[in-house]
Amino acid sequence: MTPLLGVLVSEAWVFYPLAVLTVGGALAMLLSRNPIYAAMSLVLTFFGLAGLYVLLSAELIAALQIIVYAGAIMVLFLFVVMLLNLGDADLEMPRLSVGTIVGGGSALAFWCVSWMVFQHLPEAMPATLPEGFGQVASVGRLLFTQFILPFEATSILLLAAIVGAVVVAKAKI
Amino acid sequence: MNPQSLHWIILLPLIGAAINGLLGKRIGRGNVHLVALGAIFGAFVVSAAALWNVSFGGAEKISQLWWHWFTIGSVPVEMALSVDRLSATLICVVTGVGFLIHLFSTEYMSHDEGYWRYFAYLNLFVAAMATLVLGSNLLVMFVGWEGVGLASYLLIGFWYTDEEKAYAGRKAFVVNRIGDFGFLLGIFALVALFGTIDFAELQTAAATLIPSAVLQGGVFAGWTVTAALTLACLLLFVGATGKSAQIPLYVWLPDAMAGPTPVSALIHAATMVTAGVYMIARLSFLYVYAPGAMATVAVVGAATAVFAALMAYAQNDIKKVLAYSTVSQLGFMFIGVGVGAWWAAIYHLVTHAFFKACLFLGAGSVMHGMKDQTDIRLFGGLRKEMWHTWATFGISTIAITGVIPLSGFFSKDAILHAAHANPNLWFSWVPTVTYVLGLIAALSTSFYMWRMFNLTFNGERRGMKEHHAHESGPAMTGPLWILSGLAVGAAVWGLPLASGARFERFLHGVFAPAEANLRRVTELAARELGVAVPPAPGHDLAAMLPGYLIALVVALVGFGIAWYLYLGPGKGKSALIAEKAPGLHAAFANKFYVDEFYDSVVVRPLKGFARVLWQVVDSFAIDRLLVNGTAVLSGWVAQLFRYFQDGNVQRYAVVMAVSAVAVLWVFLF
Amino acid sequence: MATVPLAHYLALASALFAVGLAAVLVRRSALVVFMGVELMLNAANLTFLSFSRAHGAQEGHAIAFFVIAVAAAEAAIGLAIMIAVFRSRKTVNVDEVDALKY
Numbered sequence: 001m002t003p004l005l006g007v008l009v010s011e012a013w014v015f016y017p018l019a020v021l022t023v024g025g026a027l028a029m030l031l032s033r034n035p036i037y038a039a040m041s042l043v044l045t046f047f048g049l050a051g052l053y054v055l056l057s058a059e060l061i062a063a064l065q066i067i068v069y070a071g072a073i074m075v076l077f078l079f080v081v082m083l084l085n086l087g088d089a090d091l092e093m094p095r096l097s098v099g100t101i102v103g104g105g106s107a108l109a110f111w112c113v114s115w116m117v118f119q120h121l122p123e124a125m126p127a128t129l130p131e132g133f134g135q136v137a138s139v140g141r142l143l144f145t146q147f148i149l150p151f152e153a154t155s156i157l158l159l160a161a162i163v164g165a166v167v168v169a170k171a172k173i
Numbered sequence: 174m175n176p177q178s179l180h181w182i183i184l185l186p187l188i189g190a191a192i193n194g195l196l197g198k199r200i201g202r203g204n205v206h207l208v209a210l211g212a213i214f215g216a217f218v219v220s221a222a223a224l225w226n227v228s229f230g231g232a233e234k235i236s237q238l239w240w241h242w243f244t245i246g247s248v249p250v251e252m253a254l255s256v257d258r259l260s261a262t263l264i265c266v267v268t269g270v271g272f273l274i275h276l277f278s279t280e281y282m283s284h285d286e287g288y289w290r291y292f293a294y295l296n297l298f299v300a301a302m303a304t305l306v307l308g309s310n311l312l313v314m315f316v317g318w319e320g321v322g323l324a325s326y327l328l329i330g331f332w333y334t335d336e337e338k339a340y341a342g343r344k345a346f347v348v349n350r351i352g353d354f355g356f357l358l359g360i361f362a363l364v365a366l367f368g369t370i371d372f373a374e375l376q377t378a379a380a381t382l383i384p385s386a387v388l389q390g391g392v393f394a395g396w397t398v399t400a401a402l403t404l405a406c407l408l409l410f411v412g413a414t415g416k417s418a419q420i421p422l423y424v425w426l427p428d429a430m431a432g433p434t435p436v437s438a439l440i441h442a443a444t445m446v447t448a449g450v451y452m453i454a455r456l457s458f459l460y461v462y463a464p465g466a467m468a469t470v471a472v473v474g475a476a477t478a479v480f481a482a483l484m485a486y487a488q489n490d491i492k493k494v495l496a497y498s499t500v501s502q503l504g505f506m507f508i509g510v511g512v513g514a515w516w517a518a519i520y521h522l523v524t525h526a527f528f529k530a531c532l533f534l535g536a537g538s539v540m541h542g543m544k545d546q547t548d549i550r551l552f553g554g555l556r557k558e559m560w561h562t563w564a565t566f567g568i569s570t571i572a573i574t575g576v577i578p579l580s581g582f583f584s585k586d587a588i589l590h591a592a593h594a595n596p597n598l599w600f601s602w603v604p605t606v607t608y609v610l611g612l613i614a615a616l617s618t619s620f621y622m623w624r625m626f627n628l629t630f631n632g633e634r635r636g637m638k639e640h641h642a643h644e645s646g647p648a649m650t651g652p653l654w655i656l657s658g659l660a661v662g663a664a665v666w667g668l669p670l671a672s673g674a675r676f677e678r679f680l681h682g683v684f685a686p687a688e689a690n691l692r693r694v695t696e697l698a699a700r701e702l703g704v705a706v707p708p709a710p711g712h713d714l715a716a717m718l719p720g721y722l723i724a725l726v727v728a729l730v731g732f733g734i735a736w737y738l739y740l741g742p743g744k745g746k747s748a749l750i751a752e753k754a755p756g757l758h759a760a761f762a763n764k765f766y767v768d769e770f771y772d773s774v775v776v777r778p779l780k781g782f783a784r785v786l787w788q789v790v791d792s793f794a795i796d797r798l799l800v801n802g803t804a805v806l807s808g809w810v811a812q813l814f815r816y817f818q819d820g821n822v823q824r825y826a827v828v829m830a831v832s833a834v835a836v837l838w839v840f841l842f
Numbered sequence: 843m844a845t846v847p848l849a850h851y852l853a854l855a856s857a858l859f860a861v862g863l864a865a866v867l868v869r870r871s872a873l874v875v876f877m878g879v880e881l882m883l884n885a886a887n888l889t890f891l892s893f894s895r896a897h898g899a900q901e902g903h904a905i906a907f908f909v910i911a912v913a914a915a916e917a918a919i920g921l922a923i924m925i926a927v928f929r930s931r932k933t934v935n936v937d938e939v940d941a942l943k944y
Contacts, residue, residue, distance in 0.1 A: 012846055015850070022854065023854070023857055029865065029874070029877055030861055030865050039877070042880070049888060052851075052854075053888075056851070057895060058891045058902075061906045061910075068910050069884070069913070072914065073913070073917045076917060077876070080921045080924065080925065081873065084924075084928050099827050099867075102827055103827045103830065103864065106827065106831045106834050106867070107830070107860040107861070107864035109834045109838075110833075110834045110859070111859075114852070114853075114856040116841045117841065117852070121848045121849050122848065124845050125845045125848060129898055130898055133900065134900070139904065142901070142904050143904055154908055157911070158911065158915055160915075161914075161915030161916075161918050162918070164918075164922070165918040165922040168922040168923055168926050169922035818942075818943060819940060819943050820939075820940025820941060820942045820943030821936070821937060822936060822939070823870070823937070830867055
């Protein structure tokens with residue numbers, strides 16, 4: 001049972017609409033001609049995903065999803081569109097060629113093949129979860145103890161990314 | 174003498190060869206001579222000590238295990254040397270005569286630029302020959318066998334810038350190789366039969382063989398002992414025909430005269446060519462079990478003796494006559510080992526070494542005095558100008574033709590006597606045939622040797638009339654006198670005494686196992702055939718006297734004919750004979766066209782086959798089709814694949830995605 | 843009152859992954875290709891979190907955290923490269939950036 005807008009509803013009522021929203025946004029991104037439309041569709045997808053994360057009791061990650069992905073990364077994308085002045089003409093739609101068909105077909109094939117995995121999964125999610133599951137405190141505790149090395153390494157990675165992005169994108173070094 | 178010092182006989186010449194070969198050019202002619210002569214002299218001293226030791230010292234045999242070489246399967250192969258009276262005799266001859274020839278060479282080769290190379294090769298030869306003689310198993314002997322073949326090739330083709338001389342060396346090596354192949358197969362057969370290559374072990378195993386027993390397992394399963402041993406012995410004999418120049422592999426020896434004359438003296442007269450005889454004598458205890466092989470040896474030897482002697486009739490090159498003479502005399506030695514008179518064959522080997530070396534060195538002296546000319550038709554009257562050479566050459570000629578009281582008479586006659594006196598239960602015609610052929614060969618030997626002597630030394634000069642031949646210096650005439658002295662003095666070992674000749678008794682211990690085996694085999698065969706056991710040949714002079722007289726008469730007849738045709742009233746008759754029967758004369762002069770026959774039957778097909786292999790298989794199939802073809806194919810395939818690299822990264826991603834899905838599919842299914 | 847089975851979450855995640863893959867393989871604008879990559883990363887995140895919920899283990903959350911951080915860094919660099927390429931080629935069409943051909 002999940003509270004939605006103060007009313008207790010079964011999860012399915014939240015999941016399927018969110019799922020449709022997410023996939024719809026993704027497909028819109030795939031199919032739209034305008035770069036701004038594509039970016040905004042992707043933002044919609046990210047919001048849908050954030051909702052799904054909340055449904056999965058991953059509240060910290062949901063928050064981070066919105067802050068970082070929808071808030072920072074997509075904004076970056078939009079800045080680039082603005083910087084390069086990309087319009088409709090720059091986003092030519094794909095021609096119907098062998099590569100296109102094979103590419104699309106392989107993506108579809110992948111989805112179908114993945115169905116085979118789902119045969120062997122347990123029916124339902126467990127009803128109860130550990131105390132503080134998915135909350136900031138417990139995930140943070142995990143990050144600072146078990147995953148401290150990746151944590152620090154990630155900070156260095158971000159530093160490298162910053163420096164690298166500045167160097168690569170500069171007009172004159 | 175310390176038994177552990179046998180290896181110095183091999184090492185000293187080897188070190189001498191190394192020093193002369195590597196540093197010879199820089200250390201000067203005198204030092205090169207010193208090193209070479211010193212090495213051989215040292216080897217001779219050790220050999221003499223070994224001979225003294227086995228003759229008068231305690232042991233009949235000295236053995237030295239130099240080092241363990243390898244083990245193959247269950248057969249250990251050791252670098253082991255041993256000396257008994259047989260090998261001691263031989264090694265003393267090799268090093269002693271070798272020393273004299275080295276001495277001769279110091280003057281003979283004094284004008285040659287490559288003297289350091291010459292002495293290095295000569296020392297190398299002595300080292301290899303020592304390995305051959307001293308080896309106490311078949312494989313060490315084979316190492317020496319190959320080594321002397323190598324040294325022979327290097328020395329025959331010494332003046333390699335001359336194409337013909339180089340080809341002569343190559344011919345010698347190739348023909349020898351054919352023989353060596355037979356030798357190797359023989360060794361393999363013996364290993365298959367006895368599981369060992371050591372002579373002592375073979376001798377022990379052979380003492381208890383039953384000739385008619387059928388072998389159970391191994392390669393020769395189902396064969397009788399006699400049949401298997403006959404095969405092995407025949408294969409070994411093929412090797413002997415190659416090295417010792419018998420029919421059919423003698424063709425390299427006349428061509429080998431392209432090398433320097435002292436080389437011919439040492440290698441192709443005194444030592445290397447006797448290796449085959451030595452090998453069969455060494456394995457005498459095995460050969461007696463194979464009467465077929467022994468008969469083959471005897472008959473081939475006799476046939477070669479006659480055939481070569483006939484070829485010498487019409488030769489005009491002084492060295493060629495001596496070459497054919499060597500082939501013929503080797504035939505005599507093989508008659509000796511073939512009829513079971515091993516001591517006689519070895520005795521003839523020793524005396525032949527002396528007088529043939531003396532003859533060859535004498536020929537070298539003649540050539541030295543006549544500006545390297547070899548055609549005896551141009552010689553004549555050299556007696557007046559080269560007295561020492563004339564005298565020593567004459568003494569050696571008397572020895573080779575077998576005239577009392579020189580050693581050649583006793584050795585040749587010992588063989589001829591054994592040829593007709595030793596009984597042969599299996600091939601009753603062998604004694605008669607070998608004796609008759611031997612006599613014909615002896616007659617021919619006398620004739621062509623005296624012909625050559627008369628044409629060279631006696632009479633008047635026919636060609637190069639303005640040239641005054643000078644006698645050679647002491648370094649050359651000294652060895653000549655020593656060798657002719659030995660040719661005379663060696664007779665004392667062969668005098669037929671009541672208890673057998675001195676040399677026969679000397680070598681009795683070496684050949685006792687063979688004789689014991691022969692007696693056993695003869696008794697078994699006599700029982701089977703239902704005849705009486707033939708008595709062993711005796712030593713009484715009465716039985717041998719007729720043979721002596723016949724041999725003497727034969728020698729004198731040959732002398733007489735030669736005198737008549739070339740010095741006496743019959744001068745010019747020889748030319749008449751040549752005119753009246755041109756075909757016959759051509760056959761004799763062209764060595765019965767044997768070389769031409771081999772050329773058309775063996776050499777040409779081989780060359781054609783090689784050409785096919787070269788042009789079709791190697792040049793076309795392997796080079797063009799396979800090697801270049803692979804490269805071209807790679808190029809085509811690469812051209813095909815390069816179209817995948819179009820720079821479009823998205824295309825690459827598509828391929829990756831398809832592959833990933835496929836792999837996923839495979840894993841999930 | 844039924845909870846949504848794990849299989850459905852995963853089906854959704856793989857669907858999103860497939861759409862992202864299609865965007866990478868089919869679209870010719872570099873910008874949309876990058877968006878497809880981001881979408882694929884998000885699909886992976888969803889998978890991680892679904893399993894985390896199914897097993898009651900929070901390691902999935904930590905991993906999702908790092909995925910987000912790395913995705914951010916990668917997007918920054920990728921877009922910087924795209925800008926640099928645009929500067930010399932005046933286009934973001936991936937078909938026209940084929941200098942590494944045979």
